[in-house]
Amino acid sequence: MKLMSRLLAVLSGFIASLALLSVIGLAGAWIYLQPGLPSADTIRDVRLQVPLRVYSRDGRLMAQLGEMRRSPVTFEEIPPIVIQAFLAAEDERFFSHPGFDFQGIARAALNLIRTGDRSQGGSTITQQLARAYFLTPERSFVRKAREIMLAIQIEQEFSKEEILTLYLNKIFLGQRAYGIAAAAEVYFGKPLDQLSIPEVAILAGLPKAPSVLNPVSNPTRARERRAYVLRRMHELRVIDDAEYAAALATPVQARLHGPRIELDAPYVTEMVRAEMLARFGDEAYTAGYRVVASVDSRLQRAANQALRGALLDYDRRHGYRGPVASGLLESLPVDLADEQAWESVVRGYPRLPGMLPALVTTVEASHAAIWVRDTGLLSLDLDQLRWRRFVNDNQVGPAPQTVADMVAPGDLVYLRRDADGWRLTQPPAIQGAFVALDPQDGAILALAGGYDFFTSSFNRAVQARRQPGSAFKPFIYSAALEHGFTPATMVNDAPVVFDDPGLEAAWRPENNSRRFYGPTRLREALVRSLNLVSVRILLETGLQPTLDHIRPFGFAPAALPPGPSLALGSGGATPLEMTAGYAAFANGGFRVEPYVIDLVVDAEGEIVYRAEPRYVCPRCETEQPPEPQRLFAAAGISLIDAPERDNDDSGLPDAEAAGEAGLWAERIISPENAYLIYDMLRDVITSGTGRRARALGRSDLAGKTGTSNDRRDTWFSGFNGEIVATAWVGFDQERNLGNGEEGGRTALPMWISFMEEALRDAPERRLPRPSGIVTARVSAETGRLASSGEPDAVFELFREADIARLQPARRAGDMQPERRAPASRPDSEIF
Secondary structure: OOOHHHHHHHHHHHHHHHHHHHHHHHHHHHHHHHHHHHOOOHHHHOOOOOOOEEEEOOOOOOEEEEEEEEEOHHHHHHHHHHHHHHHHOOOOOOOOOOOOOOHHHHHHHHHHHHOOOOOOOOOOHHHHHHHHHHHOOOOOOHHHHHHHHHHHHHHOOHHHHHHHHHHHOHHHHHHHHOOOHHHHHHHHHHOHHHOHHHHHHHHHHHOOOOOOOOOOHHHHHHHHHHHHHHHHOOOOOOOHHHHHHHHHHHHOOOOOOOOOOOOOHEEEEEHHHHHEEEEEEHHHHHHHOEEEEEOOOHHHHHHHHHHHHHHHHHHHHHOOOOOOOOHHHHHHHOOOOOHHHHHHOOOOOOOOOOOOEEEEEEEOOOOEEEOOOOOOEEEHHHHHOOOOEEEEEEEEOOOOOOHEEEEOOOHHHHEEEOOOOEOOOOEOOOOEEHHHHHOOEEEEEEOOOOOOOOOOOOOOOOOEEEEHHHHHHHHHHHHHHHHOOOOOEEEEOOOOOOOOOOOOOOEOOOOOOOOOOOEEHHHHHHHHHOHHHHHHHHHOOHHHHHHHHHHHHOOHHOOOOHHHHHHHHHOOOOHHHHHHHHHHHHHOOOEEOOOEEEEEEOOOOOEEEOOOOOOOOHHHOOOOOOOOOEEEEOOOEEEOOOOOOOOOOOOOOHHHHHHHHEOOOOEEOOOOHHHHHHHHHHHHHHHHOHHHHHHHHHOOOOOEEOOOOOOOOEEEEEOOOOOEEEEEEOOOOOOOOOOOHHHHHHHHHHHHHHHHOOOOOOOOOOOOOOOOOOEEEEEOOOOEEEEOOOOOOOEEEEEEEHHOOOOOOOOOOOOOOOOOOOOOOOOOOOO
């Protein structure tokens, strides 16, 4: 008995010593390992790297930017079958262990002793999360010990549901996809709640080795791993016998899918990206910012379609330039069947907006067999291929008579599909740009900087400085109105010669028609876009006063050359500058600054940036309107954003407070000046160079065509009280567009196409007529007030102050304009 007591005492002492040593060992391990572990605050403050997402004003996803594709989801948003699949594959005792699994560790240790292989790590989901967030991927016992200790800490800081949610949002699943929602989009193009059991099993098998088990690059290994996950789900009774059998029999059908972009606006997206990078640095790509851009999805789609349609129409007029490549049948892969080989060839060429690459396989007398990318083999006859050949910018060849005149076997061509079927097309060599603004605050409502961003990312809407030509004349006329001219002022449309020692030869500006029209009323000169009148009114107004008047419209110095050619738009302006300049005519005389970002929201839903545009408010100059309430919703966010604007300017912020905050736009021309330009530009559409726009059937539209020197640029800028927009067409190489290509033929159809959609079902929105504008009858021959009963009299608009200076015509031959205060003249004088 004493011996037994002694043995028990020894055993107890040994156990106590062992326990003490264990405690000391654990304490020592903690002291040694603890400095390498994060603090509790750091663990609690874990953040996911979430890409930048850009939305339109009406909530359409435009882009997802960043190296990692991740779409965080809450625990409630994760379907139970997804959770069960991952637990079956990775950690079936997740909800019962304290962060590490004794059985898993024992199994891994036994495998290490038996084989020397560390591949069975025995890591729980919590340990994997600890490793992903806070530890290096090295394989060592020290790192494993830290991983276990950190897993215990994580279990103390988070609930099981929070841990699982973090894990399923954090894990890398291949192809830049982080988290299950992103992986579902990447591999299957679906949201989580639409995944099938076999697809869920594919994803649940990926954490073990995302690259090796990738279902796109290695479907065989992915199928084997899926079978393991399905077996575990079946063993754990997550799925029944029938579901198990059906899932095993399902083929692996995965392919790469891009983000589910709902609105094609890459030029706008690039502008947003650049601004976000400037504001937030590299964090812009990873902090989960959601950006609401100023564009409207309906208007953006209309802009895209209008621009591409106008460029394709121009390209069609100037002839077929031939195949993109030829002789491709001679280099087909020999180890593939014909159809696979053809598809491999066309996949080497990009899909372009509205057209697909295609390979001509055979040519017969009546048709050509053409393999179209992602479509298959088609047969096209001569009517579908007929297109006169390009000779030069001014000439096309004879009409083709046979199919062989158009294509040959081995040609790589592009085809488009319209209401009449497939037709031959080609990537346009011409380029264009389109911008639409809200004239009340400068918001960019739609913008397209070229035919295809992925072919050319150069944003012509904001980067290309081109000669606006006659589209610039309204600014010259606006300056003239401020220096004594009226719409009825008579100006002699006659030759002008500038002999400047700095020029190689004398400059003799001409009208586009090469004709001279003699004394012409200002309104008529603008409607007919007479160059010589524009030059003369610049000279009469004075170069410096004209420049001083135009600068506040927002043009860069490059757009304002200090010479008489300014009158013909010889400077370099961007389409965005032109649109912003015309906005002052559309809003009654105020300058607005274009902007593209409405607001930025961080990952927690807090607004970190909101645009503060200066709003147009004519009433705020004289009285105080009531407080605003405008509800703005985009990307799932509702907020009070900006003043509501309507025809009577109600619903605006407190005028005094807003004025102190700088919310109101600066007036740069009088309302009378803006209205007179608007009214004259309406005539450009009703009876002048913009008369094609009459097809829109509206009376509130105004605008001006523009064609630069040697027909290198064509423009149309136009507006009503609701929207202002500019269309530009030209070659990047600045070459001649060809005979007959002018603003009214080349650029105006783009503007019309856009406005047809933008103003669909919209009421007329004319500019309100200022009280200082009056109507008077004037002589069509002299521009002076008409005598009673004068037969050729016409009605004209005047500022009330100008009426007193007008005198009735004394005789029909009196063609002199009313006298004005003398103005400074440019150095070059008329001879």
